[in-house]
Amino acid sequence: MSFISEIQKFKSLSIVGLEKNTGKTVCLNYILERLPSSGYSVAVTSIGIDGESKDQVTGTQKPEIVLKEGTIFSTSEVFYARRRLLSELLEITNERSSLGRIVTARVLRRGKVLLSGPSSAQALKRWVKGVEKFSPNLTIVDGALSRLSSASPVVSESLILTTGAAYSVDMATLVRRTKFIVELVGLDRAKxxxxxxxxxxxxxxxxxxxxxxxxxxxxxxxxxxxxxxxxxxxxxxxxxxxxxxxxxxxxxxxxxxxxxxxxxxxxxxxxxxxxxxxxxxxxxxxxxxxxLQKSRLIAVCVNPVSPRGIVLDSDKLCEKMYEAVKVPVYDIVKNRETI
Amino acid sequence: MLFRDYLEIPCGVRFMFDSLQLLSSCGRNRLLSSSLMVSKDEIEGAIFLLKGSYEKLYKDVTPQTSSELAALKHRLMCLREIEGTLQRLEKDVVLDDIDLFEIKYASLLAGYVRAGVENLGLEGVDIPNLTDVVKILDPDGMNIESFYVYDSYSKELGRIRAEIRPLQAPDMAGKQSDRLLELLEKERLLERDIREELSKKLKRRSPEIRSAINAMGDLDILLAKCLQVKTMGLCFATVSDDGITEYKGMFHPHIVEIYRSLAERYSSKAKEFTPIDISFGRESVTIIGANMGGKSVVLKMCALNQLLFQFGFGVAAKEGKIDIKEEIKVCIGDEQSETEGLSSFAGEVRAIERVLESVREGKCILALIDEPARTTNPIEGTALVAALLNILRDKNISAVMTTHYNVPGDFFRRLRVRGLKEGKMDYRLVPTSEGEIPHEAINVARSLGVDPQWLSEAEKILGEDN
Incomplete structure (x- = not known):
């Protein structure tokens, strides 16, 4: 459980995928499930999409997230109406999106919901500040691959990157390209x-x-x-x-x-x-x-399966990736019981 | 006309509106769509309320008053417009959780605001009591601003929910059992029935809810007006009974603010605004005087104060006694509109025509006209102004106009700006008589540092003419 206990050291976390289908949702669901249920609360949102129609054209439909009792979440009015869980509406915020206003609620009975929250780094920052009044132990932002800005330290202190065969099916290229991003995340603060x-x-x-x-x-x-x-x-x-x-x-x-x-x-x-x-x-x-500002990279999560069905060797990928990035590397699907 | 229609009239209404510290969009919209008050009772009521509240809030205040006021303002900031929700309610739409939340939130807010008003001892402010509405949406009496279809709305709902919980797989993966699906469906239907029932109950309350929200919006406006009275040093004017409007120590808040911010920028002492006294009945008054003598500013102040008064604001003067007007007509500034194909002259003439229209309809108006016919030759110009004054004669209207022309006649009053004295402009107004047209253009230009050769040439020509 070192992965989860590492996350608990921070007050805020962003999860960003370097490509679609790198297992970001799996990773988010995993974390939400494993974080302690009692005496620890989480507030979660996802960076908003610019417009529903556009999103449907590019096919980047937001996957449903499973939330358990006590979790605080923010999503758009439209998605709130489609929720498949029992929740208590806590607040209607002043943030707007193409899917209506952003609302915040607390889960009363676990279930699934589509998350689509504020859509800019500034608005996400306001969201993090705004949910403070419900005193969560951790705020999580589900970032967007196209908008790395949601992973900015302005928004959250810590970061998890998801990468995988969807980013590149050539292991060496995948490792090299991921390493580059990790290097940038790891740049030192100026004096x-x-x-x-x-x-x-x-x-x-x-x-x-x-x-x-x-x-x-x-x-x-x-x-x-x-x-x-x-x-x-x-x-x-x-x-x-x-x-x-x-x-x-x-x-x-x-x-x-x-x-x-x-x-x-x-x-x-x-x-x-x-x-x-x-x-x-x-x-x-x-x-x-x-x-000027730096966030802490907690882990790189890899998904060895590409959407076209190519599967890389998970153990080898984790090993090579770790050698390159020097932060913990996990294949959450394969090793879900051991990390 | 509505407040919003007067906003862009170049007399300072926009400035007053922008510097009003409104806390809610509801207050803002209520003010913008309020109409000019024309009945004596209504205006006196508004001024009475403003004065009473101002005294409660800002005269001999205790620290407790200040903190109560701050708390009340914080509440008003949370006020949201829910007109859409109320309209859906009235059209028998079954409200969803978001709408129900909005209503609960607003009703709780009304309770807090009511208490705040009471604590401050504000008289004449009545926020309807929505405790009954809160009860509908808060069956457990928890008094918190959140909402869902509570278990306690129906015994069966509570029972079904209790049964669902243990049937759910921890990670929501895998197929849901038939029993679970059946229960979830039952829950959905029950929730729907409850929302329908709630919507029916709330529909009957919708007028009260709306009036509470409007009352909170109006309170927001009232508090902002009180603060404006304080920060700008405005006064509470009275309604005139004899048709005479009289201001003592009139000033223009926007210009005072410009002087103040200039002084701040150059860290120097702010230029003093010369307070102006003026009075006029239902008659015509001309103001003559040097360029840069503040003639147009006098017109702007008269227009602004008349509007502030009839919209229930504090008035920018030391004292004011104001005759109520049905309409306020302002012809200030270049009416030229190239996009509409109007020359300056055409624009101006059209603006004055609109004044004459109201006069023909027999309305009691205040007309403020800046240099009529200034854009044409002085001979025709003088004739046009004289004719205008003649038409307005004995017409139950107050007209104040500035001019540089020497208009003949004794059926109107004349005022003059005192003008340049030892290189300094004295903006105050004094009565004057026919024929007295100040010749100060050259002196004023000289004080601006204009090319001396040009000015001495002009003086030479004037000498030859005389």
């Missing part, structure tokens, strides 16, 4: 003085020089580096990108003579939108990326 210099900057690109002076490059984002009137790498020892970090920006730093002297800073790993190739070449030249 205190750098963090406090950049922490309140919500947008733009900023620098910090040797004297500790803040430099505003007057850029809206890293996408508009062409508009910069100042040499970003010229005198900064740290450069902060408040929004998305792109390949181009990363290359620009990598190409600088001062690449080794500059710490590149982003808010958290969900802001990094670079290819593995660009990232590796940046590191090779001596570059260094740090984050």
């Amino acid at each position: 205190e003085e750098i963090r406090s210099a950049f922490d309140d900057k919500e947008s733009g690109v900023w620098g910090l020089d040797d004297k500790g002076e803040l430099i505003d490059f007057h850029l809206e984002s890293s996408l508009t580096i062409d508009n910069s009137k100042e040499d970003i790498t010229g005198r900064s020892r740290a450069v902060y990108v408040a929004g998305a970090l792109t390949d181009r920006f990363l290359k620009m730093i990598a190409d600088s003579r001062r690449v080794k002297e500059i710490t590149l800073v982003v808010r958290d790993f969900t802001k990094i939108f670079v290819t593995e190739e660009a990232y590796r070449s940046f590191l090779k030249r001596g570059g260094c990326i740090k984050v």
Whole structure:
């Protein structure tokens, strides 16, 4: 039970799948089932979908989650009406989605429900804050593969990634690609003085020089580096990108003579939108990326079965994956009794 | 006309609305769709309520009053519009748990708000008692804001639920037994019957529920108005019995706020707003005076205060005695509308035409017209203004207009802005007589630092003419 007791150390958890059919729902159901029933309560929601019709077109129907007595959950009005459990409605929140307002309820008799909660990282953050009044021990956000932002440390302290044959059926590729994401999740926090210099900057690109002076490059984002009137790498020892970090920006730093002297800073790993190739070449030249906020990766859960029926060797996959990522790796379906 | 129709009139209603600290969308919508009060009783009642509440809330307050008020405001923030739910109820739709929750929540809230009003000793505020509604939705008397179809609604429901529980597989996997499916179906049908029964009972209560929500919305408006009286230093005006509107120390809250925020930005002392005294009966008054002498601001203040008064707000003056009007017509600012193909002149003439229309209908109106016919030549312009004043003569209306023209006639009153004195503008109004048109445009322009060559050329030309 080390997996479950590890989760209990945190107040909030996000579960994110790197691809559909990597077993995120299985993982969520497993965790919800195994967490203690008495004296411990959980609040759970799922990142909202943008629109029902669109979701049906792409076929990413939300699977039903099994919730047990005492669990607090938030979902849309439409899904609340379709619930297959007995629950007490606690609150109608001010968050809206295409499926109606988001409501919060407590399960009175176990059963199934479709979860579709707030749909942005900011709204999820408000949700976590909002359910505090029902004093859960743990809040869980079921994240979306397309929106890694739901895994942001802004939303939750800890994280579980699910990956598997659906992400790639070639074990080596699967391990390598997962390792890359794990590496980004594991980026260290910047030094205190750098963090406090950049922490309140919500947008733009900023620098910090040797004297500790803040430099505003007057850029809206890293996408508009062409508009910069100042040499970003010229005198900064740290450069902060408040929004998305792109390949181009990363290359620009990598190409600088001062690449080794500059710490590149982003808010958290969900802001990094670079290819593995660009990232590796940046590191090779001596570059260094740090984050302001970091969440703890509890485990990587693997699903060796691909939707097309290809099955990888579970034990071997777990072993190789562990060697690469150095955090606990579980195949929940195969080893559900032993972890 | 409704409050919302006056919002964009360029006299400051929008500013007053935006700075009103309304806590609920219900209050906001109630205010926007309230209509201009025109009966003496109604207005006096509203001002009496405002004054009484203001004194209770902000005069010689104890810490207890402040904390009670804060608690009451917190409750009002939770007020939600449930008109959709009530309409479904009235159309005999069987409500679902979300609708039933909304009604229970609002009814409990009404109870808390009622208690808050009582604690504060607010008189004249009546929130209907919805204890009976709460009872319908809270069969166990738990007094908490949550809802489901409680076991205690029916003995059978409790029994079925007790039987379901042990039959469920722990992980919900596998096939559910026939007995379980049968029980779940029974539960569903029972719940449906109970919701139907609840909806029927609640339908009878729907007028009370609606009036409680409206009353809470109105309370929200009242508290916001009281706070505005306090923060802006507004007064409680009285209804005039003799057709004369009279303001002492009138000011414009938006301009005061602009002065204040400018001073804050440049950390300097805020410019003082010169309070204005004015009075007018059911007659025409012209205001002449230098450019930048605040003539238009006087019109805006008259318009704003008239509207504030007739919508039950505090009035921006030291004292006010106000004649009730059926309509307030404001022609201020450039009415030019290129998109509608109107030139400045056409726009203006059309706006004045709307005033004349109301006059023809014999309505008691307040018309505030800024420099009529200013966009045409002074000869025709003067004639048009003189004719307008003539038409408005003895028509039971109050018209205040500004002008730069020397309009002949003795059947209207004339006021003049005192004007520049030792380089400083004195905005106060004084009575004046025919022929006295201030020639201060050049001085004002000079005080703005305009090219001296241009101005001395102009003075030379004026000298030649004389």
